[in-house]
Amino acid sequence: MAEGxxxxxxAEIDRDALESFQxxxxxxxxxxxxxxxxxxxxxxxxxxxxxxxxAADPETTVHPQTVIEHFGSWNAAKRSAGLVPRRFATxxxxxxxxxxxxxxxxxxxxxxxxxxxxxxxxxxxxxWHTFGSLTNALREAGFDLPVGEExxxxxxxxxxxxxxRLGRLPKFSDWTEARKADESLLTEWxxxxxxxxxxxxxxxxxxxxxxxLRELGVDVAPDGRVGR
Numbered sequence: 131m132a133e134g135x136x137x138x139x140x141a142e143i144d145r146d147a148l149e150s151f152q153x154x155x156x157x158x159x160x161x162x163x164x165x166x167x168x169x170x171x172x173x174x175x176x177x178x179x180x181x182x183x184x185a186a187d188p189e190t191t192v193h194p195q196t197v198i199e200h201f202g203s204w205n206a207a208k209r210s211a212g213l214v215p216r217r218f219a220t221x222x223x224x225x226x227x228x229x230x231x232x233x234x235x236x237x238x239x240x241x242x243x244x245x246x247x248x249x250x251x252x253x254x255x256x257x258w259h260t261f262g263s264l265t266n267a268l269r270e271a272g273f274d275l276p277v278g279e280e281x282x283x284x285x286x287x288x289x290x291x292x293x294x295r296l297g298r299l300p301k302f303s304d305w306t307e308a309r310k311a312d313e314s315l316l317t318e319w320x321x322x323x324x325x326x327x328x329x330x331x332x333x334x335x336x337x338x339x340x341x342x343l344r345e346l347g348v349d350v351a352p353d354g355r356v357g358r
Contacts, residue, residue, distance in 0.1 A: 159192055159196060159200070161200055161201070161210075163192075164192055164196070164197055164200055164201075164207065165207070165210055165211040167190050167191065167192045168184070168197070168207060168208060168211040168213060169211050169212070169213070170189070170190075171183070171184050171187045171189070171190055172211075172213050174187065174189065175187070176248070177248070178208055178213040179213075181194040181204050184197075221260060221261070221270070224252060224256070224257060224260060224261075224267065225267070225270050225271045227251060227252065228257075228267060228268065228271040228273075229271050229272065231243060231244070231247070231251065232271070232273060238268060238273045238274075238275060238279075239268070239273075241254050241264055241345075244257075244264075254345055255345055255346050255347065258346065262287075263283060263287050264283065265280055265283040265284070265287075278324075281316070281320075281324065282324055284316065285316050285320075285321050285324065285335070286335075286338050286339060286342055288315050288316065289321075289335065289336075289338070289339040289342075290339055290342050290343060290346075292304065292305070292308050292315075293339055293343065293356050294348075294356060296356075297355060297356050298353075298354045298355050298356055299336045299339055299340060299350065299354035299356065300336070300339070301332075302318055302322075302332050305318040305321065306318050321335055322335075336354065340354075343356060
């Protein structure tokens with residue numbers, strides 16, 4: 131009986147009155163207030179919040195559904211707040227964000243620039259997984275990388291692959307052997323000279339490879355062994 135009344139009440143709703151009521155509810159929060167709540171929640175979490183995380187944040191006062199009603203979708207609201215959706219459907223969105231970052235900086239973005247914008251930019255690892263390298267992503271975004279920077283990036287990517295095959299950070303002799311089987315590798319001396327052939331040049335290169343592996347979630351032991 132009660133259910134029947136509810137169905138009748140729903141069917142008999144005055145649509146104009148409903149829209150007026152909903153508009154009044156929405157007016158309780160301005161768009162900017164909602165965006166400020168989203169940004170504050172992201173700051174507390176250290177990342178762009180999901181709807182569930184936002185709803186569970188004890189310091190938020192806005193319900194996720196209110197956010198959606200104002201902006202049309204959860205991801206549209208996060209983009210308006212300068213936050214990056216946790217998942218990206220297209221390469222185009224990743225490329226657009228790189229271009230916008232370049233315009234903001236007035237130069238070619240670096241991996242460090244991306245790191246410094248955690249929450250408003252996707253992770254470096256997402257760019258590497260999607261494009262094969264950050265260099266490829268920057269090229270697709272229309273940036274013209276200097277030859278030296280491009281060569282170093284290429285060397286680090288080759289070192290990354292060799293480290294995974296060997297199960298350890300490559301030594302100078304490992305590189306020499308690997309190039310005998312694959313001439314697409316830069317020579318060990320080309321790599322060495324990138325660091326001015328100074329003392330510790332190869333260990334500096336190994337350090338860069340280790341950092342790249344760590345950024346991709348791969349464990350590297352103090353002795354250079356690489357986790358599988």
